[in-house]
Amino acid sequence: xxxxxxxxxxxxxxxxxxxxxxxxxxxxxxxxxxxxxxxxxxxxxxxxxxxxxxxxxxxxxxxxxxxxxxxxxxxxxxxxxxxxxxxxxxxxxxxxxxxxxxxxxxxxxxxxxxxxxxxxxxxxxxxxxxxxxxxxxxxxxxxxxxxxxxxxxxxxxxxxxxxxxxxxxxxxxxxxxxxxxxxxxxxxxxxxxxxxxxxxxxxxxxxxxxxxxxxxxxxxxxxxxxxxxxxxxxxxxxxxxxxxxxxxxxxxxxxxxxxxxxxxxxxxxxxxxxxxxxxxxxxxxxxxxxxxxxxxxxxxxxxxxxxxxxxxxxxxxxxxxxxxxxxxxxxxxxxxxxxxxxxxxxxxxxxxxxxxxxxxxxxxxxxxxxxxxxxxxxxxxxxxxxxxxxxxxxxxxxxxxxxxxxxxx
Amino acid sequence: xxxxxxxxxxxxxxxxxxxxxxxxxxxxxxxxxxxxxxxxxxxxxxxxxxxxxxxxxxxxxxxxxxxxxxxxxxxxxxxxxxxxxxxxxxxxxxxxxxxxxxxxxxxxxxxxxxxxxxxxxxxxxxxxxxxxxxxxxxxxxxxxxxxxxxxxxxxxxxxxxxxxxxxxxxxxxxxxxxxxxxxxxxxxxxxxxxxxxx
Numbered sequence: 001x002x003x004x005x006x007x008x009x010x011x012x013x014x015x016x017x018x019x020x021x022x023x024x025x026x027x028x029x030x031x032x033x034x035x036x037x038x039x040x041x042x043x044x045x046x047x048x049x050x051x052x053x054x055x056x057x058x059x060x061x062x063x064x065x066x067x068x069x070x071x072x073x074x075x076x077x078x079x080x081x082x083x084x085x086x087x088x089x090x091x092x093x094x095x096x097x098x099x100x101x102x103x104x105x106x107x108x109x110x111x112x113x114x115x116x117x118x119x120x121x122x123x124x125x126x127x128x129x130x131x132x133x134x135x136x137x138x139x140x141x142x143x144x145x146x147x148x149x150x151x152x153x154x155x156x157x158x159x160x161x162x163x164x165x166x167x168x169x170x171x172x173x174x175x176x177x178x179x180x181x182x183x184x185x186x187x188x189x190x191x192x193x194x195x196x197x198x199x200x201x202x203x204x205x206x207x208x209x210x211x212x213x214x215x216x217x218x219x220x221x222x223x224x225x226x227x228x229x230x231x232x233x234x235x236x237x238x239x240x241x242x243x244x245x246x247x248x249x250x251x252x253x254x255x256x257x258x259x260x261x262x263x264x265x266x267x268x269x270x271x272x273x274x275x276x277x278x279x280x281x282x283x284x285x286x287x288x289x290x291x292x293x294x295x296x297x298x299x300x301x302x303x304x305x306x307x308x309x310x311x312x313x314x315x316x317x318x319x320x321x322x323x324x325x326x327x328x329x330x331x332x333x334x335x336x337x338x339x340x341x342x343x344x345x346x347x348x349x350x351x352x353x354x355x356x357x358x359x360x361x362x363x364x365x366x367x368x369x370x371x372x373x374x375x376x377x378x379x380x381x382x383x384x385x386x387x388x389x390x391x392x393x394x395x396x397x398x399x400x401x402x403x404x405x406x407x408x409x
Numbered sequence: 410x411x412x413x414x415x416x417x418x419x420x421x422x423x424x425x426x427x428x429x430x431x432x433x434x435x436x437x438x439x440x441x442x443x444x445x446x447x448x449x450x451x452x453x454x455x456x457x458x459x460x461x462x463x464x465x466x467x468x469x470x471x472x473x474x475x476x477x478x479x480x481x482x483x484x485x486x487x488x489x490x491x492x493x494x495x496x497x498x499x500x501x502x503x504x505x506x507x508x509x510x511x512x513x514x515x516x517x518x519x520x521x522x523x524x525x526x527x528x529x530x531x532x533x534x535x536x537x538x539x540x541x542x543x544x545x546x547x548x549x550x551x552x553x554x555x556x557x558x559x560x561x562x563x564x565x566x567x568x569x570x571x572x573x574x575x576x577x578x579x580x581x582x583x584x585x586x587x588x589x590x591x592x593x594x595x596x597x598x599x600x601x602x603x604x605x606x607x
Contacts, residue, residue, distance in 0.1 A: 042570055042571055043569075043570060043571035043572060043573065046571045046572075048582070050583075051582055051583065086454070086456065086467065089456075092458070094459065094460050097458060097459050097460075098460075213489060213491075214543065214544050214545060215544055215545040216491055216492050216493075216543065216545030216546070217545075218491075227515070228514070228515035229491065229514045229515060233517055233518070234511070234514045234515070234516075234517075234518070234519070234520035235465040235466075235518060235520045235522070236457075236458050236459060236463035236464070236465050236518050237458055237465065238458065238459070239458070239459040239460065240459070241458055241459045241461060241463035241465075241518060242459040242460050242461045242463070244517075247515070285460070287460055310469070310507070311467075312467065312493075312509055312522060312524065314493070314511075314522065321493065323493045323494055323509060325494070325496040325507065325509065327498055336498065337496060337497070337498045339494065339496040339497075341493055341494035341549075345494070345548060345549075346493075346545065346548075348548055349544070349545055349547060349548060
């Protein structure tokens, strides 16, 4: 290291890296251990899904949208279906609205638990990874029981859902929810009271209220900075309007908003609890009736073909607001335009103020704290002008683990 | 514990979101009073959902390009909007950009989705940046530059975002004209030939 003459040097991280479950490229300007500047490159998994979709009919797009993201496989088709329903004025039956809430919230629990495990792994707390992912298996089992598949559920269709929840399914749902209620305390104790978690996460990766608002942050990231923004509460969609969803901000638990990584953990844990309550409420209040407005697909497609119009569908994904825009020209079955805006797309810019001033060892936890999902939107080489050396993915993870160990001493 | 750092305060608020709330009709009137005929059309769409039939509102506006920047300024003064995304339609001679805003978020079931359409001629596809009012618009503006060939005037960062560096210049994948189709086909053809050779 003695040859280095520059005061700052560049540290590219990605496109493939363990903290980032999907490819994205960061270029850091580093001064010693401190991050001075960040640049982000996207597009490594741009699969031209929107372009492909403009050559498919709306029913085919539902299954294409489901494959935008491996975790949010409910919210993307949901936002697309809502966009088509808004554009073509299709009314969804009441029961389908409630069923959509149940499936959406199950996905939120699965996603937040997955994230909690990854966050624990990033700071070298692998026992917690196994604890949370064990819990996640339970919710995936329930999703499989209700829809037939763990991840790509193919549950949605335009104007409703494809599978009903029958009375004989209710005991299994209640049983799983009871398991979560029993174990929730353990989970929140591990994440919120543990000394190591507090040391690594408090005051780290701060996003201010102003930045969150100006940079259009969405989801738990924005809420952890005190911005009250949650599509489920902002506008009535599906049955959320009936269920009184509250904004989960960290001050509900601690009385103050810091906008750091720890606050993001609080928000997500509160939301897991909120989701459990929402599923219970939705199941209790679920009206009887049809689950889809038009079961005959050729008839539906013919109707859409004749309709000209544009619509947007907004939906609160586990990571934040997802918005789909569709436009039909009234002549073709295929949409004239289809635009997908995933939540990470909006949460990319807030990374910059969050990472500035932090240490290299904090990169994994800060990047992971937004729960990035690049498909909806390794190795590290450290290069300076005179010398080039490699820092592989294991080493960077090791740096993070070492920092935790150092703090614990 | 020596590594605990002192950092900027999180909860400081300088951006004020207005407490006064206008109804969808008043929002439309507010802009019509300001810009008169430059607002080409304005439509309020209301839909209901759930058992309690709660209502949500979409406002679709089409405005003239000449007032675009001024419109954004007035919108930011009315209440600080959240820009979800900017979408683009290739209409043949024009390219229509649709900016999807949401206003009055943070108030239970009071949010309004405001969709503002602006048409720019394809021969001179230029629009002013809104990054000075809403810095978060940068990503979507960069995407429109590379995908639709819009020139965003005054954009703070005009590099490509999603497309790779070796993607040909002057080919904009979301355009629907014959020339773009040909170019895209050419890219496809080369792709398959490459696979066959292997």
